[in-house]
Amino acid sequence: MARMATYRIKVRSREREELVEFTDEVRRRLRESGAREGVCVLYVRHTTAGLTVNENADPDVARDMLHCLRTLIPQHGMGFRHGEQNSDAHIKATLTGTSATVPFENGELL
Amino acid sequence: MARMATYRIKVRSREREELVEFTDEVRRRLRESGAREGVCVLYVRHTTAGLTVNENADPDVARDMLHCLRTLIPQHGMGFRHGEQNSDAHIKATLTGTSATVPFENGELL
Amino acid sequence: MARMATYRIKVRSREREELVEFTDEVRRRLRESGAREGVCVLYVRHTTAGLTVNENADPDVARDMLHCLRTLIPQHGMGFRHGEQNSDAHIKATLTGTSATVPFENGELL
Numbered sequence: 333m334a335r336m337a338t339y340r341i342k343v344r345s346r347e348r349e350e351l352v353e354f355t356d357e358v359r360r361r362l363r364e365s366g367a368r369e370g371v372c373v374l375y376v377r378h379t380t381a382g383l384t385v386n387e388n389a390d391p392d393v394a395r396d397m398l399h400c401l402r403t404l405i406p407q408h409g410m411g412f413r414h415g416e417q418n419s420d421a422h423i424k425a426t427l428t429g430t431s432a433t434v435p436f437e438n439g440e441l442l
Numbered sequence: 443m444a445r446m447a448t449y450r451i452k453v454r455s456r457e458r459e460e461l462v463e464f465t466d467e468v469r470r471r472l473r474e475s476g477a478r479e480g481v482c483v484l485y486v487r488h489t490t491a492g493l494t495v496n497e498n499a500d501p502d503v504a505r506d507m508l509h510c511l512r513t514l515i516p517q518h519g520m521g522f523r524h525g526e527q528n529s530d531a532h533i534k535a536t537l538t539g540t541s542a543t544v545p546f547e548n549g550e551l552l
Numbered sequence: 553m554a555r556m557a558t559y560r561i562k563v564r565s566r567e568r569e570e571l572v573e574f575t576d577e578v579r580r581r582l583r584e585s586g587a588r589e590g591v592c593v594l595y596v597r598h599t600t601a602g603l604t605v606n607e608n609a610d611p612d613v614a615r616d617m618l619h620c621l622r623t624l625i626p627q628h629g630m631g632f633r634h635g636e637q638n639s640d641a642h643i644k645a646t647l648t649g650t651s652a653t654v655p656f657e658n659g660e661l662l
Contacts, residue, residue: 400533410620
């Protein structure tokens with residue numbers, strides 16, 4: 333068993349604003365690593381995407397989350413100056429965070 | 443000294459929106475672990491609760507924080523559809539974050 | 553090579569609201585540590601300052617971010633009670649987060 337293992341997961345989004353679940357991908361890498369107890373550090377390498385932990389049971393929660401963030405931080409109408417018109421995405425990523433840390437035990441994410 | 447130790451802390455809340463401090467509980471576990479230098483990873487297993495680090499010196503800061511979050515993300519009035527009526531809690535948890543990482547030195551949280 | 557190394561970085565701000573980049577300081581410590589693969593945990597010891605990861609290519613992004621946070625969470629006008637008049641800063645720090653975790657490979661931050 334390696335003391336630490338790094339994996340890359342490619343996550344595709346199809347909408348400008350979207351929650352994409354990839355928990356199963358993380359679980360697969362955790363199984364591959366053979367690690368039983370430790371901390372899984374997730375890090376997204378795009379600064380216009382954030383990470384969150386949610387049970388994703390009811391799609392309405394995802395819908396409400398996007399709706400709320402879009403209402404508070406709309407793409408247009410706040411006087412943003414950045415030419416790529418994605419300041420809202422940078423801000424949302426900063427607020428949700430670009431890393432998440434999830435402990436695991438007996439090879440299972442907690 | 444264990445290279446890594448995992449502890450469970452039960453934190454009870456009494457209000458729908460509340461800041462509950464449990465720093466002393468974390469300190470106790472850190473002492474028990476015998477670790478002198480490292481990183482303390484805190485992770486909350488409820489997706490309607492978040493974690494933050496604050497000196498909690500003046501209760502007005504906690505009050506202002508809850509007041510502000512409630513103003514920006516009210517339980518009702520934003521058109522949330524999730525039937526459990528806790529979309530606001532999911533969103534606040536996503537924004538504050540479900541994990542916090544605090545380094546320690548000489549057995550003391552930094 | 554040490555299994556873990558802790559460094560202190562002093563970051564000065566000059567404005568009440570400001571994004572201050574210190575990536576080069578982090579890179580220097582990472583080089584000093586000699587570590588090739590691992591996780592860099594950043595933690596800010598002030599509860600009125602937060603941490604974020606951003607490419608900081610266009611200064612307009614930083615400007616838009618501060619503008620947006622100031623619009624949503626102004627210093628005055630939300631009925632804050634905390635006497636130091638920095639509740640807005642505590643809240644912004646809670647939302648952006650007081651820690652950031654960045655993996656590295658081949659001695660380079662990812």
